[in-house]
Amino acid sequence: MANAPVQRMSQLMAKTLRDDPADAEVLSHKLLVRAGYVRRTAAGIWTWLPLGRKVLANVERIVREEMDAIGAQEVLLPALLPREPYEATGRWDEYGAELFRLKDRKGGDYLLGPTHEEIFTLLVKDQASSYKDLPVILYQIQTKYRDEARPRAGILRGREFQMKDSYSFDLTDEGLAQSYALHRQAYQRIFARLGLDYRICAATAGAMGGSKSEEFLAPAEAGEDTFADCPNCDYAANTEAITYELKPVDAAGVPAAEDIPTPDTPTIETLAASLGVPASATLKNLLVKVDGEIVAVGVPGDREVDLDKVEAHFAPAEVELVTAEDFVGRPDLVRGYVGPQGLDKVRYIADPRVAPGTAWITGANKQDTHARNVVAGRDFEVDEYVDVVVVQEGDPCPQCGTGLRLDRAIEIGHIFQLGRKYADALKLDVLGQNGKPVRVTMGSYGVGVSRAVAALAEQTADDKGLCWPQEVAPADVHVVAAGKALQTELALDVSEKLSAAGVRVLVDDRAGVSPGVKFTDAELIGVPRILVAGRRAGEGVVELKDRRTGEREEVTVEEALARLT
Ligand code: ATP
Ligand code: MG
Ligand code: MG
Ligand code: MG
Numbered sequence: 326m327a328n329a330p331v332q333r334m335s336q337l338m339a340k341t342l343r344d345d346p347a348d349a350e351v352l353s354h355k356l357l358v359r360a361g362y363v364r365r366t367a368a369g370i371w372t373w374l375p376l377g378r379k380v381l382a383n384v385e386r387i388v389r390e391e392m393d394a395i396g397a398q399e400v401l402l403p404a405l406l407p408r409e410p411y412e413a414t415g416r417w418d419e420y421g422a423e424l425f426r427l428k429d430r431k432g433g434d435y436l437l438g439p440t441h442e443e444i445f446t447l448l449v450k451d452q453a454s455s456y457k458d459l460p461v462i463l464y465q466i467q468t469k470y471r472d473e474a475r476p477r478a479g480i481l482r483g484r485e486f487q488m489k490d491s492y493s494f495d496l497t498d499e500g501l502a503q504s505y506a507l508h509r510q511a512y513q514r515i516f517a518r519l520g521l522d523y524r525i526c527a528a529t530a531g532a533m534g535g536s537k538s539e540e541f542l543a544p545a546e547a548g549e550d551t552f553a554d555c556p557n558c559d560y561a562a563n564t565e566a567i568t569y570e571l572k573p574v575d576a577a578g579v580p581a582a583e584d585i586p587t588p589d590t591p592t593i594e595t596l597a598a599s600l601g602v603p604a605s606a607t608l609k610n611l612l613v614k615v616d617g618e619i620v621a622v623g624v625p626g627d628r629e630v631d632l633d634k635v636e637a638h639f640a641p642a643e644v645e646l647v648t649a650e651d652f653v654g655r656p657d658l659v660r661g662y663v664g665p666q667g668l669d670k671v672r673y674i675a676d677p678r679v680a681p682g683t684a685w686i687t688g689a690n691k692q693d694t695h696a697r698n699v700v701a702g703r704d705f706e707v708d709e710y711v712d713v714v715v716v717q718e719g720d721p722c723p724q725c726g727t728g729l730r731l732d733r734a735i736e737i738g739h740i741f742q743l744g745r746k747y748a749d750a751l752k753l754d755v756l757g758q759n760g761k762p763v764r765v766t767m768g769s770y771g772v773g774v775s776r777a778v779a780a781l782a783e784q785t786a787d788d789k790g791l792c793w794p795q796e797v798a799p800a801d802v803h804v805v806a807a808g809k810a811l812q813t814e815l816a817l818d819v820s821e822k823l824s825a826a827g828v829r830v831l832v833d834d835r836a837g838v839s840p841g842v843k844f845t846d847a848e849l850i851g852v853p854r855i856l857v858a859g860r861r862a863g864e865g866v867v868e869l870k871d872r873r874t875g876e877r878e879e880v881t882v883e884e885a886l887a888r889l890t
Pocket of ligand 3: 736
């Protein structure tokens, strides 16, 4: 491979900024914009500038190498997709408002792919005819589209983003387990090489369907997931996925409508008293079923609940819709949402932005939207009440009983055993050994490639700026010309020599920019090694600095070259 040419900051299409962008809430967003890696084009839509593109390409390369290593074959499917296959699996509707739907000039329905199970299933249906063609793992690194409700976290949650998605096709359950295990190992290698700190956590399948699923979560303040970690055993799970056994509460004890008080912000205790249910320590919310249907739902990122159906159960005048944003800083409202998973598998999604709940809200209705001031038993009939357990810091580990630790994290990868859901919907069979058709079983596996860049920025940045691990950094060495013509000449000369030796160099050769500004920028940009041609350039002495530790020493040019090559 040809050596990468020296990148000159005097010509770089990127400017560093002194101030954080006004709309930036998370560290990676602030730093990636300030250091000139990305620019916002529209809400949740980003342009990758030269340095950012390099980092993204490095992540892609690592992902590609590790996927190839497990025998996966790279393909590239379209992002613009026809409606029909998604109609066949039900996801055209089920995906809800997150799906970008569009029409062509003839009025035909299309979508921008949020994930590609359907299309890969059809590809294999088209290409594979016999058991001899399986197992197979296919992957792509591609742009995905999701109309995220709150794309506020910069690159962490784009509406257009890069994902590596792969799909396994097997004849047997054992085969699927094997393909899943291969991915698990590949992901461990990918995230280790990226230098990300992560945990493998039990997860729920959500809109994807299927059975077993695990998430790779990278602990970080900016994360939008909460995971529970057992300090005693190997248990780790997204709190969304933790299920305790639930106790149905006797609905016979529900008082008459007129006896139910409706304080503005009922506490769990007053609420429990009004409903005649025990205010046990675990009673944090109520799951309400109406006509056998659960209506107290509203799961961010999950499927939508029919608003009309729910509203029909309420006296319209009493219904006030609120969005998840309304919960921020309002611990008097409620802490989370109850999932529609059925009584034995109810899960409670803690919204980490809201303090532990003291109050009650019933009748969530639409994704991220809830009805306030609706009272069970007064505004609608109640079939059943169930205690729902909110997982909190110190709650017992389902495996060993030790108090759980809770932390915030970024979901960087997710692996699923899908089973035959998609193969059934799209009739994917191959001829088996005995000449009879065999229904194929599938897995699907995602890595947030662009999100990993931001996650890495979150985990590695310090108070001076970005601080990349070498394998993903946009360069190996950042050479700073700190002075006049003499320093610039030396800096460029050293840069060329390093480059000739295969070292990736970014050189700050900008004229009229003070050494102080260049040092600050070098730290902000975060290349792991910094070489300064400064005061003693005339003697052939430069300064070598480690970006992370801040350690610096003066060495001769020869010594510097020897150390860096
Ligand atoms: P999240 O819970 O953060 O919304 P998800 O569970 O919807 O993510 P998956 O469908 O599991 O995402 O997609 C696989 C991977 O793609 C995720 O693990 C994540 O790393 C990445 N990803 C998902 N949504 C986004 C997004 N909006 N921006 C960037 N990366 C994303
Ligand atoms: Mg999502
Ligand atoms: Mg998720
Ligand atoms: Mg996921």
